[in-house]
Amino acid sequence: xxxxxxxxxxxxxxxxxxxxxxxxxxxxxxxxVVAGGHGGTRNV
Amino acid sequence: MSKIVVLGAGIAGHVAASxxxxxxxxEHEVVVVSPNGNYQWVPSNIWVGIGRMKPKDILFPLxxxxxxxxxxxxxxxxxxxxxxxxxxxxxxxxxxxxxxxDEKGTREKVTYDYLxxxxxxxxxxxxxxxxxxxxxxxxxxxxxxxxxxxxxxxxGLIKQMKAGKKTKILIGTGHAKSxxxxxxxxxxxxxxxxxxxxxxxxxxxxxxxxxxxxxGDFGMDGMLMSYGSNIMKSNxxxxxxxxxxxIQWILEAGVSKVEDGVVHYETLDGEYxxxxxxxxxxxxxxxxxxxxxxxxxxxDITDKLFRGFMIVDADYTPKPYEEWSVxxxxxxxxxxSYANIFAPGIAFAPPHSISKPRKSKNGTDITPAPPRTGxxxxxxxxxxxxxxxxxxxxxxxxxxxxxxxxNMGAACIASAGFGTTTGSGVSITTYPIVPDYNxxxxxxxxxxxxxxxxxxxxxxxxxxxxxxxxxxxAKMKPFWWLIPE
Ligand SMILES: Cc1cc2nc3c(=O)[nH]c(=O)nc-3n(C[C@H](O)[C@H](O)[C@H](O)COP(=O)(O)OP(=O)(O)OC[C@H]3O[C@@H](n4cnc5c(N)ncnc54)[C@H](O)[C@@H]3O)c2cc1C
Numbered sequence: 001x002x003x004x005x006x007x008x009x010x011x012x013x014x015x016x017x018x019x020x021x022x023x024x025x026x027x028x029x030x031x032x033v034v035a036g037g038h039g040g041t042r043n044v
Numbered sequence: 045m046s047k048i049v050v051l052g053a054g055i056a057g058h059v060a061a062s063x064x065x066x067x068x069x070x071e072h073e074v075v076v077v078s079p080n081g082n083y084q085w086v087p088s089n090i091w092v093g094i095g096r097m098k099p100k101d102i103l104f105p106l107x108x109x110x111x112x113x114x115x116x117x118x119x120x121x122x123x124x125x126x127x128x129x130x131x132x133x134x135x136x137x138x139x140x141x142x143x144x145x146d147e148k149g150t151r152e153k154v155t156y157d158y159l160x161x162x163x164x165x166x167x168x169x170x171x172x173x174x175x176x177x178x179x180x181x182x183x184x185x186x187x188x189x190x191x192x193x194x195x196x197x198x199x200g201l202i203k204q205m206k207a208g209k210k211t212k213i214l215i216g217t218g219h220a221k222s223x224x225x226x227x228x229x230x231x232x233x234x235x236x237x238x239x240x241x242x243x244x245x246x247x248x249x250x251x252x253x254x255x256x257x258x259x260g261d262f263g264m265d266g267m268l269m270s271y272g273s274n275i276m277k278s279n280x281x282x283x284x285x286x287x288x289x290x291i292q293w294i295l296e297a298g299v300s301k302v303e304d305g306v307v308h309y310e311t312l313d314g315e316y317x318x319x320x321x322x323x324x325x326x327x328x329x330x331x332x333x334x335x336x337x338x339x340x341x342x343x344d345i346t347d348k349l350f351r352g353f354m355i356v357d358a359d360y361t362p363k364p365y366e367e368w369s370v371x372x373x374x375x376x377x378x379x380x381s382y383a384n385i386f387a388p389g390i391a392f393a394p395p396h397s398i399s400k401p402r403k404s405k406n407g408t409d410i411t412p413a414p415p416r417t418g419x420x421x422x423x424x425x426x427x428x429x430x431x432x433x434x435x436x437x438x439x440x441x442x443x444x445x446x447x448x449x450x451n452m453g454a455a456c457i458a459s460a461g462f463g464t465t466t467g468s469g470v471s472i473t474t475y476p477i478v479p480d481y482n483x484x485x486x487x488x489x490x491x492x493x494x495x496x497x498x499x500x501x502x503x504x505x506x507x508x509x510x511x512x513x514x515x516x517x518a519k520m521k522p523f524w525w526l527i528p529e
Pocket of ligand 1: 053055163187388390
């Protein structure tokens with residue numbers, strides 16, 4: 001069955017204060033994934 | 045002294061040229077050959093396509109920047125490759141044709157010591173009968189001019205809706221083997237939000253049409269991801285968003301023909317169907333540019349350099365899906381026949397798709413092609429530049445920088461609507477891009493935690509922040525290199 005976005009969830013998704021902290025968290029998380037490095041796969 | 049020629053000034057070509065120029069002394073020459081005189085930040089085309097940005101907000105002219113930074117720029121297109129030179133020219137060269145000014149149409153042999161082919165894809169509209177931006181009510185957002193035209197058409201339709209016309213909008217992929225589902229996904233959500241802002245949402249039926257087997261496949265075989273404290277499949281996430289926005293969907297669809305307001309498609313079940321629309325945005329298939337290559341004697345050696353896109357250090361041995369491995373994917377983007385030629389970004393030939401290949405009952409391949417988004421395009425371009433710098437400085441052919449898409453993360457911040465307080469974004473990170481089923485057997489080949497998704501206003505802010513950060517970086521303003529690819 002398809003999941004639905006609840007009223008509470010929608011409130012947290014669009015609340016600028018909550019989302020401000022989410023923005024900082026997201027920026028760091030994205031940076032970790034991106035700056036987390038990369039390499040080959042054949043000689044590991 | 046070495047001369048490095050970079051073909052293309054998109055994300056990959058521009059990243060490579062700017063890092064080469066910054067790290068190499070002025071005795072070495074960096075030459076960029078690219079037909080479009082502007083750099084464009086392609087991801088923001090989505091916002092041009094809904095009228096929230098103008099083309100001028102997402103582009104800048106390359107010639108003044110390159111003149112200032114001592115990068116030689118030729119507004120020309122590569123026509124053919126001559127990696128051994130010819131009877132008159134001992135150095136390898138590419139034949140370039142100027143596309144503007146007094147020199148328009150004239151051809152020049154541009155010699156090189158190292159060549160970076162970053163020409164990206166050809167937008168292969170011709171592969172689908174009747175698919176052409178601005179024709180048959182179909183549009184594209186793949187370039188800023190296409191996106192601008194799409195907005196003009198959409199704006200006209202919004203006016204008609206305000207006057208009481210009920211409409212049908214179709215957005216997705218325009219070929220059985222298209223890629224870039226992510227861009228179409230962003231566009232459908234942005235269009236939906238714009239219609240709400242214009243108070244005409246109830247006048248339009250919006251439908252997603254795609255060659256994906258499941259929603260949220262994105263040409264990456266879908267993903268299992270952390271979502272808050274839950275674990276969710278990407279198809280569940282996209283289904284949840286589409287349900288929430290009242291968007292209907294058609295999957296497993298190989299679009300084969302477009303007529304005025306009617307799209308024809310085949311399904312995996314082998315059925316041939318039609319769908320009517322008043323406005324469509326369909327991503328075409330991507331192909332190589334059809335370059336030819338010649339040896340010293342003028343013999344055709346195209347198959348040493350190209351299989352559609354450029355051949356690099358991937359394992360192209362044909363094998364069944366069950367035997368595909370992450371090790372098939374390239375690490376250095378170097379052509380195996382010519383050690384001084386590289387192809388980062390979209391220009392390299394992938395070994396196979398990432399999504400499981402599927403054929404319709406009639407034998408038509410209906411499988412998303414593998415995406416190469418902006419981040420891996422930038423990362424592969426930088427590592428190619430670093431390897432060339434290493435080769436020049438140490439006068440050897442050793443490549444120390446490697447970056448397989450099977451050992452690289454990507455972030456896809458998909459805009460889901462524009463607006464400082466009303467905007468939204470679907471932020472997804474994936475690690476690795478190509479699933480490694482041996483390393484992560486229980487989580488569909490990906491590392492949970494580094495593969496996560498979230499929806500909300502913060503995603504819009506992040507996407508907007510990235511827009512400004514990457515344009516700043518591309519303009520090579522102070523400390524630009526501190527911003528990661
Ligand atoms: C609408 C849209 C939205 C997107 N959104 C995102 C996003 O949100 N995040 C993300 O990560 N990725 C996104 N992408 C994907 C991203 O834009 C691509 O991954 C990226 O542009 C690929 O870079 P590239 O340099 O390999 O190719 P391109 O950007 O296509 O650049 C190719 C360059 O080669 C030049 N060229 C073409 N032919 C020749 C020739 N004969 N000789 C010389 N030069 C030539 C072109 O003029 C161009 O300068 C999006 C793509 C689209 C279409």
